Amino acid sequence: MKFKKIYYEEIDSTNKELERINAVEGTVIVAERQTSGKGQGGRSWISEEGGLYFSIMIKPKSNFHLIPLISGLSVFKSISDLIPNESKNINIKWPNDVFYNDMKVSGTLVESKFKGNKIDYCIVGVGINVNQDTFPILDDNKPISIKQISNRAFEKIQVLDLYLKYFSNLYLSLLDSKNIIEEVNKHLYKKNEIINISVQDKVLLGTLKGLNDDGALILLDKEDKEHIIYSGRILK
Ligand code: BTN
Secondary structure (H helix, E strand, O other), rough: OOOOOEEEEEEEEEEHHHHHOOOOOOOEEEEEEOOOOEEHHHHHEEEEEOOEEEEEEOOOOOOOHHHHHHHHHHHHHHHHHHHHHHHHHEEEEOOEEEEOOEEEEEEOOOOEEEEEEEEEEEEEEEEEEOOOOOOOOOOOOOEEOOHHOOOOOOOHHHHHHHHHHHHHHHOOOOOHHHHHHHHHHHHEOHHHHEEEEEEEEEEEEEEEEEOOOOOOOEOOOOOOOOEEEEOOEEOO
């Protein structure tokens, strides 16, 4: 995929801007800071200096349900390349967060627009904690930056280019869903552990067994009943 990057010092949200400009596929908006960054579930994403904030416009023809997974996997691969000694402690929290032990390094917000029952476009918005030394408020996710993990700063552009390289490759191989899901499965946060997951307005408790062939999460409850979860949020 060919990317065209547009830089801002400050913007409300790179996701919102991409939506406003009616961008072609491959347009990437990058900002040093966001004044109203959007997070998952209607939450906000604190976007102070030091983090990497960007959004990509894509128009997938098939398998668009795998877009969150390929974003998480691209962040996972990029960070593992940057701090290889720590890669064993880096995992993907389904579907697209990246964690260092129990701390969040990155999150993705995919926003999709449909025309009728067909996908028109997806905006893939990614926040990566790269060089922050401190974080202002602590919500239920403990944030950590790559700099705090490794004690050194990184060129954010280098991190972005690494991500785009991996994302582009995975996007081109979107039809090969088996490989993508297998790779995510290998690095899945809390695999075989007991988790709480909120699904719609319920919280389910069970063992995270892995992902099925659709990339959905398999949860085994204490009655040994299997739940297949297409959309939900792992709590603890
Ligand atoms: C999450 O809640 O984990 C998702 C966070 C996504 C944040 C990124 S930062 C760049 C892009 N623009 C936004 O407004 N949000 C996404």
